Amino acid sequence: MHRTLRFVVAGGLLAVALAGAVGAEAIRLGPLNDMTGPTSDVGKDVALGIREAVKYVNDTGGINGKRIRLFLYDYGYRVPEAITTYKRFRDFDRVVAVLGWGTGDTEALSPTVNKDRMPYLSHSFSAHLTDPRKTPYNFVYGTDYSSNARAAMTAWYDEIWLKDPRLRRDRERGVKPRFVAFYAFPVPYASAPIKAIKDHARLLGFEIGADQDVPLTALDIKSQVLAAKEFRPHLVWHGNITMSVATALKDAAALGLGADHIVNNWGYDENLLKLAGPAAEGVIGIAVNAFYGEKVPLMDKVAEYARRMNPGVPQENRLIRTVQGWVDVLLMAEALKRADRAGKLNGPGIKEAFETIRDWTPGLGRTPITITPTDHRPGSLIRAYIVRKGKFELLKEINLRQRWPEKWDKEWLGW
Amino acid sequence: MRNRVVIAEGVVAVVGALLAGCAALPRGDAGQALRPPQVQLQRVEVASYFPYAPPPARVPLILAFIYNITNPNGVAVGLEDFKFTVAFEAVGKGEFFPLITPIVYERLWTPPGITNQLRVTATLDSLIVPATLAVSAGVRVQRIGLKPGEMVKDWWEKIGDFAYGIRVTEGTALFTSNGLNVLSTFEGNFPK
Numbered sequence: 023m024h025r026t027l028r029f030v031v032a033g034g035l036l037a038v039a040l041a042g043a044v045g046a047e048a049i050r051l052g053p054l055n056d057m058t059g060p061t062s063d064v065g066k067d068v069a070l071g072i073r074e075a076v077k078y079v080n081d082t083g084g085i086n087g088k089r090i091r092l093f094l095y096d097y098g099y100r101v102p103e104a105i106t107t108y109k110r111f112r113d114f115d116r117v118v119a120v121l122g123w124g125t126g127d128t129e130a131l132s133p134t135v136n137k138d139r140m141p142y143l144s145h146s147f148s149a150h151l152t153d154p155r156k157t158p159y160n161f162v163y164g165t166d167y168s169s170n171a172r173a174a175m176t177a178w179y180d181e182i183w184l185k186d187p188r189l190r191r192d193r194e195r196g197v198k199p200r201f202v203a204f205y206a207f208p209v210p211y212a213s214a215p216i217k218a219i220k221d222h223a224r225l226l227g228f229e230i231g232a233d234q235d236v237p238l239t240a241l242d243i244k245s246q247v248l249a250a251k252e253f254r255p256h257l258v259w260h261g262n263i264t265m266s267v268a269t270a271l272k273d274a275a276a277l278g279l280g281a282d283h284i285v286n287n288w289g290y291d292e293n294l295l296k297l298a299g300p301a302a303e304g305v306i307g308i309a310v311n312a313f314y315g316e317k318v319p320l321m322d323k324v325a326e327y328a329r330r331m332n333p334g335v336p337q338e339n340r341l342i343r344t345v346q347g348w349v350d351v352l353l354m355a356e357a358l359k360r361a362d363r364a365g366k367l368n369g370p371g372i373k374e375a376f377e378t379i380r381d382w383t384p385g386l387g388r389t390p391i392t393i394t395p396t397d398h399r400p401g402s403l404i405r406a407y408i409v410r411k412g413k414f415e416l417l418k419e420i421n422l423r424q425r426w427p428e429k430w431d432k433e434w435l436g437w
Numbered sequence: 438m439r440n441r442v443v444i445a446e447g448v449v450a451v452v453g454a455l456l457a458g459c460a461a462l463p464r465g466d467a468g469q470a471l472r473p474p475q476v477q478l479q480r481v482e483v484a485s486y487f488p489y490a491p492p493p494a495r496v497p498l499i500l501a502f503i504y505n506i507t508n509p510n511g512v513a514v515g516l517e518d519f520k521f522t523v524a525f526e527a528v529g530k531g532e533f534f535p536l537i538t539p540i541v542y543e544r545l546w547t548p549p550g551i552t553n554q555l556r557v558t559a560t561l562d563s564l565i566v567p568a569t570l571a572v573s574a575g576v577r578v579q580r581i582g583l584k585p586g587e588m589v590k591d592w593w594e595k596i597g598d599f600a601y602g603i604r605v606t607e608g609t610a611l612f613t614s615n616g617l618n619v620l621s622t623f624e625g626n627f628p629k
Contacts, residue, residue, distance in 0.1 A: 057538040058536065058538070058566075059568060059569065060568045060572055066535075073520075091517075096540070100565075238568075239567075239572055241576075265571070265575055297576060332607055334607040334622065
C-alpha cells in the first residue's frame with residue numbers, strides 16, 4: 023500500500039512538473055504600434071499581422087522550443103508615450119528585444135536603446151537607423167526610405183521618362199525632368215528621405231521645385247497642388263501615408279496637375295486603390311514585400327492565421343501591412359534562433375545574430391536580406407510597382423548597389 | 438534484488454506519471470479538446486469623467502469594459518492576452534467608427550465551469566480621436582456630413598447617458614492551460 027501510494031505521489035508530482043515545463047520558458051518580445059494615431063490606417067493592420075505571426079512561430083516550434091510571449095502596446099504615434107512604454111518594456115516586461123514603430127520615436131529612443139544594448143527592429147525604415155557606427159542596436163526589416171526613394175525615382179526615370187511617348191517632346195527638346203516633393207514637413211518619417219531623393223534628382227539631372235507641406239491627416243490639399251502646378255512638375259514624390267497620399271492624388275487629378283507620382287512604401291497599399299480610385303492609375307510605389315494574398319511562399323499561412331485569429335476582420339480589408347508584420351516577426355525570430363543556438367539570448371548576442379544574416383528571406387515576396395556589422399541596410403534590391411487597371415504590377419527591380427556600387431558602399435549609408 | 442525492485446518501481450512511476458500527465462493535458466488548437474472560453478461584454482462604465490473642452494484643451498475619456506469569461510472546460514484556463522477594438526456610433530447616423538484597440542496581458546485564471554470577470558480600462562484623447570477619424574475614416578466622415586471635431590464633442594458630452602452605441606469588434610482572447618493554448622473570439626454592443 024505504501025509502495026502504491028509512493029508511486030501515485032511521485033507520478034502526480036512528476037506529471038505536474040512536466041506539464042508546467044511545457045512552454046514555461048518564454049522569450050518576451052515588445053512590439054510598439056500605432057493603432058489610434060495619425061498612422062493607424064496602416065498601423066492597425068501591422069499589429070494584427072504581428073500577433074498572428076507570433077502565434078505561427080509558436081505553433082511551429084517557437085525559438086528552438088521556447089515560446090515567444092508578446093507585449094504589444096498602442097502608443098498613438100506620440101513620442102513621449104513611446105518613451106514611457108519603452109521603459110515598461112525594459113524594466114517591467116523585461117523584453118529581450120523591441121519591435122518598434124515610427125521614425126520620430128525610434129530616432130528619439132535610439133540613444134537609449136543603444137546605451138541599454140536593446141535590439142530594436144523598427145517599422146521605421148529611416149536610413150538614419152542603418153549605420154551601425156551611430157545606431158548599433160537599431161535594425162530595419164524593409165529597405166530604407168532613402169533607398170526606396172532613389173529606387174522609385176530611378177524606376178520612373180528608366181521606364182517612363184526615357185520611354186513614354188507622352189514625354190518624347192520634352193525629351194527631344196532637352197528639357198530636364200521637373201520634380202517636387204509632397205510630404206508632412208514636421209513628421210520625421212516623411213522628411214527622413216528628402217535629402218536623399220533630392221540628391222538622387224540631381225544625380226539623374228532633374229530640376230527641383232519647392233516642397234509642399236501636406237499633413238498626414240489632410241482631407242484637402244488643393245492649395246498645395248495649385249502651388250506645385252506653377253512649376254509644371256513631371257514627377258511628384260509622396261512621402262506620407264495612404265490616406266493623405268490618396269487625398270493628394272485625387273486633388274492633383276481634379277486640378278490637372280499633369281505630373282506622374284511616386285510613393286514611399288507606407289503610402290502605397292491596397293487601400294490607396296480604394297481611396298484614390300481612378301486617380302491611382304499609373305502611380306508608382308515601393309512595396310517591401312508581397313501584397314496581401316499574392317501567390318508567394320508562406321502567404322497561405324498568413325491568410326490561414328488571419329482567418330483563424332481575427333475572423334471579425336474581413337479578408338478583403340487585409341493589406342500588405344499584415345504581411346509586413348509577418349516579415350518583421352520572422353526576421354526577429356530568425357535572429358533570436360541564431361542567438362539562442364549560440365547561447366547568447368541577450369542584447370549583444372541578438373545584435374550579433376542579426377549581423378550574421380546573409381541573403382536570407384522568410385518568403386512572402388521579401389527580397390533577400392543581408393545585414394552586416396558595418397551596414398544595417400537590409401539589402402539593395404528594391405521592387406517598384408505601378409497601378410494598371412486598378413491593380414499593382416511589378417514595374418522594375420532596381421538594385422542600387424549594382425547600379426551605383428561606389429555610392430552605395432561609400433556615400434549613401436546612414437542618410 | 439531489492440535494488441532491481443526499486444529501479445523497476447521507479448521506471449513504472451515515471452512512465453505512469455508521464456502517461457497520466459499526458460492524459461491530463463488538454464489538447465489545444467491541434468487536438469480541439471480544449472474548448473474556447475466564452476467572452477461576453479457585460480457592460481461599459483465611464484471610469485472617470487472630465488467635461489469636454491475644445492482644442493487646444495486635451496480631455497481624456499476613460500471607459501471601463503467589463504467582460505464575463507466563462508470556462509466550459511474541465512481544467513482551469515489562464516488568460517494570456519486580451520484585445521478588442523472599440524467603435525463609437527456617430528450620434529443619430531447609425532454608423533460606427535473604430536477608435537481604439539485596448540490590449541491587456543493580465544494573468545487571470547478561471548476554474549473549470551466558472552464565470553470570471555475582467556475589467557479593461559481604455560483612455561481616449563480628445564486631440565487624438567480626430568486624427569484617428571481622419572486617417573482611418575476621413576472619407577466616410579465627410580460622406581455623412583460631419584466633422585471629426587463635432588463628433589468628438591458629441592461623444593464626450595453624451596457619454597453619461599450612453600446616448601449612442603458602443604460596439605466591441607475584432608475581440609480575441611488567448612487562453613492557456615498546461616502550456617497549450619486556445620483562442621476565443623468575441624463581439625458586443627452597449628447599450629444592448
